[in-house]
Amino acid sequence: MSDPLMPHLTPDEVELWAQGLLPATRDAHVAQCVECRTIAERERKLIRELAQLTRFAPEFGFVERVMAKVKIPARSGPHFRPHTDA
Numbered sequence: 001m002s003d004p005l006m007p008h009l010t011p012d013e014v015e016l017w018a019q020g021l022l023p024a025t026r027d028a029h030v031a032q033c034v035e036c037r038t039i040a041e042r043e044r045k046l047i048r049e050l051a052q053l054t055r056f057a058p059e060f061g062f063v064e065r066v067m068a069k070v071k072i073p074a075r076s077g078p079h080f081r082p083h084t085d086a
Helices: 011-018 024-032 034-051 062-069
Strands: none
Touching: 011 024, 011 034, 024 034
């Protein structure tokens, strides 16, 4: 059961808990609150699973090849919007 005077964890606090960085007073809430503990444990599991994914980087020259294909339109002159007092 959670302490009615201690609010549930915010999303930022859940992330801190999952990383082991939550302050002790809020960590005590997680120990008592089934709802927050369930959410926090899911977050920790997700972080661990993401950390196990293969890391990759684009091959050398990727950015240059992409940017060479990007076409940026040139300005054709000043653009004025007609002013009307309606």
